[in-house]
Amino acid sequence: MTSRRLLTPAELKPLLRLAPFELDGTRRRLAGAYTVGDLRAIARRRTPRSVFDYVDGSAESEVSIRRARRVLRDLTFHPSVLHDVSTVDTSTTMLGTRTDLPYVFSPTGFTRMMHHSGEVAVARSAQRAGVPYTLSTMGTTGIEDLAAAAPDGHNWFGFYVWKDRASSEEILSRVAASGYEALVLTVDVPVGGARLRDNRNGFSIPPRLSLKTIADGAMHPNWWIDFLTTEPLRFASFDSWNDTIEALANHMFDPSVQLEDLAWVRQFWKGPLVVKGIQTVDDARRVADAGADGVVLSNHGGRQLDRAPVPLTLVPATVAAVGDRCEVFVDTGFSSGADIVAALALGATGVLLGRAYLYALMAGGELGVDRLNEILAGQIARTLRLLGVHAVDELTPEHVTLP
Ligand SMILES: Cc1cc2nc3c(=O)[nH]c(=O)nc-3n(C[C@H](O)[C@H](O)[C@H](O)COP(=O)(O)O)c2cc1C
Numbered sequence: 001m002t003s004r005r006l007l008t009p010a011e012l013k014p015l016l017r018l019a020p021f022e023l024d025g026t027r028r029r030l031a032g033a034y035t036v037g038d039l040r041a042i043a044r045r046r047t048p049r050s051v052f053d054y055v056d057g058s059a060e061s062e063v064s065i066r067r068a069r070r071v072l073r074d075l076t077f078h079p080s081v082l083h084d085v086s087t088v089d090t091s092t093t094m095l096g097t098r099t100d101l102p103y104v105f106s107p108t109g110f111t112r113m114m115h116h117s118g119e120v121a122v123a124r125s126a127q128r129a130g131v132p133y134t135l136s137t138m139g140t141t142g143i144e145d146l147a148a149a150a151p152d153g154h155n156w157f158g159f160y161v162w163k164d165r166a167s168s169e170e171i172l173s174r175v176a177a178s179g180y181e182a183l184v185l186t187v188d189v190p191v192g193g194a195r196l197r198d199n200r201n202g203f204s205i206p207p208r209l210s211l212k213t214i215a216d217g218a219m220h221p222n223w224w225i226d227f228l229t230t231e232p233l234r235f236a237s238f239d240s241w242n243d244t245i246e247a248l249a250n251h252m253f254d255p256s257v258q259l260e261d262l263a264w265v266r267q268f269w270k271g272p273l274v275v276k277g278i279q280t281v282d283d284a285r286r287v288a289d290a291g292a293d294g295v296v297l298s299n300h301g302g303r304q305l306d307r308a309p310v311p312l313t314l315v316p317a318t319v320a321a322v323g324d325r326c327e328v329f330v331d332t333g334f335s336s337g338a339d340i341v342a343a344l345a346l347g348a349t350g351v352l353l354g355r356a357y358l359y360a361l362m363a364g365g366e367l368g369v370d371r372l373n374e375i376l377a378g379q380i381a382r383t384l385r386l387l388g389v390h391a392v393d394e395l396t397p398e399h400v401t402l403p
Helices: 009-015 025-031 036-046 049-056 063-074 118-129 143-149 165-177 196-201 211-219 221-229 245-252 261-268 281-289 311-322 337-345 355-387
Strands: 092-094 097-099 103-105 133-136 155-159 182-186 273-278 294-297 327-330 350-353
Touching: 025 036, 025 355, 036 049, 036 355, 049 196, 049 211, 049 355, 063 311, 103 133, 118 133, 118 143, 118 355, 143 155, 143 165, 155 165, 165 261, 182 261, 211 221, 261 273, 273 281, 273 327, 281 294, 281 311, 294 311, 311 327, 311 337, 337 350, 337 355, 350 355
Parallel strands: 103 350, 133 155, 155 182, 182 273, 273 294, 294 327, 327 350
Antiparallel strands: 092 097
16 A cells, blocks of 8 residues: 655755746747747647638648648658767758758748838748758748848748739849848749638738638637738738739739740859749759759649649659759648758758648747747757768658658
């Protein structure tokens, strides 16, 4: 029989570890987040439903993104033990530049809608973490303003070719003059994908003030106060819009863009050129032959063609086909450091992240993105050590099998 007695105060004292109470609510919330999923849960609570769904959602039946996440969940790591992993190096080289971590923040449109601090917050946090940030043509911060806000950052530019070629040329010239390190040409939006959550939510850009949105204000007061008391939301590179993203893409983007247009882009952009939205090995070969320095295997986070190939599964064959002359990046569905390590082991140069940093931004602005970088850096370092390697370039395809 167990004999019971209360612990004496002297025995209790060493057990009592009262952490000082964090008065700043944002810091307190973020300190309790340990995964991208935790940041997403905070983002969901703090952002109007239609804005959260615009980020979280995909196209049609959302099969592409579910499949991509399933492959990441079901892959298998193969560790090797008894290696000295007391030090670990998470840095790598992308497009000839050293980065502290092996991922890139992907271009996303209208980022000030997710949080009023928008693109500048993400770029500053990326600069601190030593990872590239890609400003979108659909951004809400100007090309020069972003470069000035993160002057020491690895700033890349995400470019869509517009029907208005003269404006497209002007944008490219400004990007080059502002010192951006790379151009990411997105080629998977000949028309906008069918984002059904947006249609069902009556979502428009910018959000309309209606009875529904005013009622939502009561549920998400901080977001609405920020929205109504900071610089009005507008696209930085063209006149504002008042309809859905799908309609905007159909209005602005040039569906006649073809391979030959890479040469046109090259006239105005001499730096590294990465083509984003490649979904077959054959297309990777075509753009590599046309002079691209990199490809991003991507289905746009499942936001364009539904039931598209899972980009991660294309990595090994694409690296085999073009890896000698072109860097292979990948995105769609990545939500942890271990996911990123798996892609690198299969031969990718780096991973692009979209929603992960948008959830972080919605959860806590610039501090939220800092927390994401901290979480990912920890996960990447830990996964490398557990696999038995102490640097990114020691990863090999033997470390991972796809399901
Ligand atoms: C809200 C949102 C806006 C996006 N806007 C752009 C864009 O302007 N240009 C672009 O090339 N890709 C855009 N994307 C796609 C991302 O760059 C990236 O390919 C995708 O988010 C990767 O998948 P993930 O969100 O699962 O990481 C956007 C994605 C999201 C979620």
